[in-house]
Structures are given as C-alpha cells and as structure tokens.
Amino acid sequence: MRNNSSKLDNATLSLFQNVNTSIAISVIYMIVTVINLVGNGLSMWLLIFRTTPKTASIIFMINLTLTDLALGAALPFQIAYQLQGYHWNLGRGMCSFLTLVFYTNMYCSVLTMMAISIDRYLGIVRPMMFxxxxxxxxIAVISCLFMWGLVLSVLHPLMTTDLTFDIPELGITTCFDVLKKDMLPSVLAWASFLFTLAFILFLFPFCVTTFCYVSVIRKLGKDSKTAQKERAIRLAAIVLLVFTLCFAPNNILLLTHSVLRLFYNKSLYMAYKLSLCFSCLNSCLDPFIYYFASRDFRQKLRQIVNMPSQSGGDSMKMEQKDSLYTTNCAFEGQDRENNEQ
Known part of the structure; x- marks a missing residue:
C-alpha cells in the first residue's frame, strides 16, 4: 500500500492546492444538489402517489429516481470535502460508502435507462413479443434487483478497501482521489475491474439504448403522427445526452487515468475530477426522461403547474398502457390506425 505523497504526480498535488478549482467544483455540486432533490423529490412523489397503475415502466422510473435521490443525499458530504481543501475527516468507512453511492448511481442509471429503452422498443417496434x-x-422488479446486485458486486472492492490517502506535507487526508494499486490483488484483477466498468456497465448498455431509440424513431416515422415522432426524438435526445455528457467522459477518463496511473506513473487527474463532477448532472436530467416517457407522469405534472393538457392524439400509442414489452391496447390501436388509413 502506498502511504506517502512522494509518488503523487505534480498535477495531482497542484490540484489539491488549487482553491479556485475546489470552489468551482463545490458550486457545481451545490447547484446539482438543489436541482436533484427538488426535481427527483417531486418525481418520486408523482410516481409513487399520483401515477397509476404502477406499470413496469413506472417501476423502472422509480428505481432511477431512487438512485438519483441517494446521490443527492451524498453530495453535501462531497461539497464539505471540497471546501475543506480535499480533507476527509469522516473516517474510512464513510469514504467507502459515499464513493459506492456515487458509482452505484452512475451504473444503475445506465442500466435502468437501457431497460426503459428496451421497454419502448418492444412495445412499439415489436408489439407481438411477450x-x-x-x-x-x-419482471421489472426482478430486473431492478438484478441491476443493483450486478453493480454492487462489481463495485464490491470499493467497500472492502481503505480509499483514504494521507498527504502529510499538505496536512490532508483524501477520499478516493488517489488510486491505490493494492485495492485489487493483481494486474488481472484490475484489468477485469476496469473492463467491466467501461465495457459491460457502460459501452454495452449505451449501444443497446442507442439501437432501441433509433429503431423506435424509425418505426414511428413510418406509422405515427408527427407529434408522436417528435416526442420520441426528444426522449432519445435526452437519454443520449445523458450518456454522452454525463457518463461517457467519466468512464473513458477513468479507464485512461487508471491505466496511466497504475502502469506509467502518469495521470489525467484534473480531467477525471471534472468528468466526475459532470457525471452527477444525470440526476438533474432524469426527470425530463419521465416527462417524455410516461403520459400519466406528464399529465400529473401539468396539473400541478397549471399547464393545459395535450390532446390524446398527441400521445404515443405505447403510453396507453406504458407497460413492459407490449400491451394488447397498443397493438390494437396500431391496427385501428392502419385500417383507417
């Protein structure tokens, strides 16, 4: 285990001493925390108490909101850590737990958005399946439990390793800001860990999500009204924005930074730190996904803010039941439209 700061590169040490960067990151976290707790708190209330029935899509949205609220509750600790000059004084266990919350939010969000995209794909493009x-x-509940189990099992090393790091010359103890080689027992274990994060928990879900939404847009472009297609495009755009803006930079930089740090004694620490900050923005964008993915959620929100409801013809066929894979209502509605044409 490395326990001295002499092996830290100058860029990392410089960042720890850069007050302006610390304040800027803290301000971003503060804004994200407020938007997160307000937006997702309202979303959770609508999804649990005002949205019926509790379809599979709603269950996925509740799962996504739960992970976002957990992140929102953890961010104030990160803000305090930043404002104290990267000094962690809450102990090893709390450091490991909050780090786990950060990354669990990211990868559970990725997998849940993939599940929502599969839901839309099977309901609109493949209405006869299942x-x-x-x-x-x-099935939706089991899928959510599987997501949590998979992510927690992959991130298990975060809970079993001391993620704090003492830097005597600066008088601080960092929390998951200095990577330790002994977090995992071997180079093969590190390779497996990084491969799973970057490719299994990010790249594969990203490809599946992109395929599903492109297929949905193509299907609606042939069979549906312009308003339906526009809403599907907005939903796809928001989801892909979350992937490209929030998740992609952090996963790419985490992989690159880890390889450079572990094997070449170099780092991309500044870029990685900023990408971790931007990764939290997904919790602010997720309520927009609910707005475009669920007609019931959209109508209830419009009622709260006194906005006029849109006409029923402006809603997606899949939203008539908004359920996993397909519904007879959506399929029969498609047949009825084709007959009228």
Missing amino acids: RNIKDKKI
Whole structure:
C-alpha cells in the first residue's frame, strides 16, 4: 500500500492546492444538489402517489429516481470535502460508502435507462413479443434487483478497501482521489475491474439504448403522427445526452487515468475530477426522461403547474398502457390506425 505523497504526480498535488478549482467544483455540486432533490423529490412523489397503475415502466422510473435521490443525499458530504481543501475527516468507512453511492448511481442509471429503452422498443417496434406475459411488473422488479446486485458486486472492492490517502506535507487526508494499486490483488484483477466498468456497465448498455431509440424513431416515422415522432426524438435526445455528457467522459477518463496511473506513473487527474463532477448532472436530467416517457407522469405534472393538457392524439400509442414489452391496447390501436388509413 502506498502511504506517502512522494509518488503523487505534480498535477495531482497542484490540484489539491488549487482553491479556485475546489470552489468551482463545490458550486457545481451545490447547484446539482438543489436541482436533484427538488426535481427527483417531486418525481418520486408523482410516481409513487399520483401515477397509476404502477406499470413496469413506472417501476423502472422509480428505481432511477431512487438512485438519483441517494446521490443527492451524498453530495453535501462531497461539497464539505471540497471546501475543506480535499480533507476527509469522516473516517474510512464513510469514504467507502459515499464513493459506492456515487458509482452505484452512475451504473444503475445506465442500466435502468437501457431497460426503459428496451421497454419502448418492444412495445412499439415489436408489439407481438411477450404480449401474453401477465407478470410484467414482477419482471421489472426482478430486473431492478438484478441491476443493483450486478453493480454492487462489481463495485464490491470499493467497500472492502481503505480509499483514504494521507498527504502529510499538505496536512490532508483524501477520499478516493488517489488510486491505490493494492485495492485489487493483481494486474488481472484490475484489468477485469476496469473492463467491466467501461465495457459491460457502460459501452454495452449505451449501444443497446442507442439501437432501441433509433429503431423506435424509425418505426414511428413510418406509422405515427408527427407529434408522436417528435416526442420520441426528444426522449432519445435526452437519454443520449445523458450518456454522452454525463457518463461517457467519466468512464473513458477513468479507464485512461487508471491505466496511466497504475502502469506509467502518469495521470489525467484534473480531467477525471471534472468528468466526475459532470457525471452527477444525470440526476438533474432524469426527470425530463419521465416527462417524455410516461403520459400519466406528464399529465400529473401539468396539473400541478397549471399547464393545459395535450390532446390524446398527441400521445404515443405505447403510453396507453406504458407497460413492459407490449400491451394488447397498443397493438390494437396500431391496427385501428392502419385500417383507417
């Protein structure tokens, strides 16, 4: 285990002493915290108490909101850490726990958005698949539990390793800002860990999500009204924006920084730190996903803010039931439209 600052590169030491950067990151975290707690608090209230029935899509949205609220609750600790000049004084266990919350939010969000995209794809592009399955809500709950289990099992080293790092010459103890080689037992273990994060938990879901939304837009472009297609495009744009703006930079830089730090004694620490900051923005954008993905959520929100409701013809066919994979109503509605044409 490395326990001295002599092996830290100058860029990392410089960042720890850069007050302006610390304040700027703290301000971003403060803004994200307020938007996160207000937006996702309202979303959770709408999804749990005002949205019925609790379809599979709603269950996925509740799961996504839960991870966002957990991040919002953890951010004040990160803000305090930044404002104290990267000094962590809450102990090793709390450092590991809050780090786990950060990365669990990211990867559970990635997997949940992939699940929502598959839901839209199967309901709109493949309406006949799994139409006879009755326990769609149970499948959604099991899927959410599987996501949490997968992410927590991959991130398990974060809970079993001391993520703090003492820097005597600066008089600070950092929290997950200095990577330790002994967090994992071997180079192979590190390779497996980084590969799983970058490719299994990010790149694969990103490819699946992109495929699903492109297919949905193409399908609606042929069979649906312009308003339906426009809403599908907005939903796809927001989801892909979250991936490219929030998740992609952090995963790419985490992989690159880890390799450089572990094997070449170099780093991209400044860029990685900023990308971690931007990764939290996903919790502010997720409520927009609910708005475009669920007609019921959209109508309830419009009622609260006294906005006029849109006409029923302006809603997506899939939103008539808004359930996992397909519904007879959505399929029959498509047949009825084709017959009228």
